Amino acid sequence: NAGVTQTPKFQVLKTGQSMTLQCAQDMNHEYMSWYRQDPGMGLRLIHYSVGAGITDQGEVPNGYNVSRSTTEDFPLRLLSAAPSQTSVYFCASSYSGAGNTEAFFGQGTRLTVV
Amino acid sequence: GNSVTQMEGPVTLSEEAFLTINCTYTATGYPSLFWYVQYPGEGLQLLLKATKADDKGSNKGFEATYRKETTSFHLEKGSVQVSDSAVYFCALSDGGGSEKLVFGKGTKLTVNP
Numbered sequence: 001n002a003g004v005t006q007t008p009k010f011q012v013l014k015t016g017q018s019m020t021l022q023c024a025q026d027m028n029h030e031y032m033s034w035y036r037q038d039p040g041m042g043l044r045l046i047h048y049s050v051g052a053g054i055t056d057q058g059e060v061p062n063g064y065n066v067s068r069s070t071t072e073d074f075p076l077r078l079l080s081a082a083p084s085q086t087s088v089y090f091c092a093s094s095y096s097g098a099g100n101t102e103a104f105f106g107q108g109t110r111l112t113v114v
Numbered sequence: 115g116n117s118v119t120q121m122e123g124p125v126t127l128s129e130e131a132f133l134t135i136n137c138t139y140t141a142t143g144y145p146s147l148f149w150y151v152q153y154p155g156e157g158l159q160l161l162l163k164a165t166k167a168d169d170k171g172s173n174k175g176f177e178a179t180y181r182k183e184t185t186s187f188h189l190e191k192g193s194v195q196v197s198d199s200a201v202y203f204c205a206l207s208d209g210g211g212s213e214k215l216v217f218g219k220g221t222k223l224t225v226n227p
Contacts, residue, residue, distance in 0.1 A: 004157070031213035042118075042203060042217040043158075050213060058214065090157055094212040100146040100165040101212040105157035 002026050006091050006106035013081040013113045021076040021109050023091030031094045032074040033103070036060065036087040043090065049074055081113045116141040120204045120218030127194055127225050135189040135221045137178075137204035145206040147171075147180055147187040148215070152201045161189075161202070194225045 007022045025032065033048040035058075045058030049068040063085060065077040074093075078085060088110050092103040121136040139147065146165045150158040162171030167182035176191045187204060204218040 033213045040219055042219040045214060048213045100163060102160045103212045103215060107157045
């Protein structure tokens with residue numbers, strides 16, 4: 001069972017370039033999320049989805065787009081990369097909307113914008 | 115809004131020492147509380163959780179008790195090992211589901227032999 005798979009693991013972008021961070025899960029989870037992790041900041045929620053076709057903004061959504069066309073996939077798009085988006089990005093999924101449900105995390109994508 | 119404040123590190127201990135990492139929270143309602151652990155180069159994984167007041171979560175020798183009166187969820191372990199070296203995050207579920215977790219800033223623990 002692969003769990004949550006993120007690609008790529010590392011990426012360097014130039015300012016202004018666009019790219020898509022991929023996230024796929026094979027656990028048939030309805031709920032998926034994207035977080036960014038910055039030194040001294042913990043993880044902050046970017047966008048989340050409660051099912052195919054349904055997405056919503058988190059704490060830090062500016063500069064990012066998401067879509068959820070299938071249960072398995074939840075890509076994160078950077079429209080025009082900025083140095084402030086240099087971070088480690090984590091995708092997570094959970095099977096239920098109940099507050100006590102465990103979230104499963106991918107291994108992360110380390111993005112550097114120069 | 116909801117928030118989590120946890121003890122900032124780094125924390126360095128010798129093997130077999132006692133560990134406490136403090137965590138307090140601010141929340142409306144009754145959120146579930148979690149400790150997640152991140153080993154070097156990996157994603158986060160659930161260490162333990164508690165869903166209501168006075169619940170105690172436990173796993174791998176770690177424990178934490180949901181204290182509503184002090185809005186706290188401190189992580190403890192009686193005897194740490196080198197393999198416990200990692201970053202520990204306290205978190206709560208924000209507004210209901212685990213698709214919206216609010217995290218503390220993380221505490222890096224290093225255990226020396």
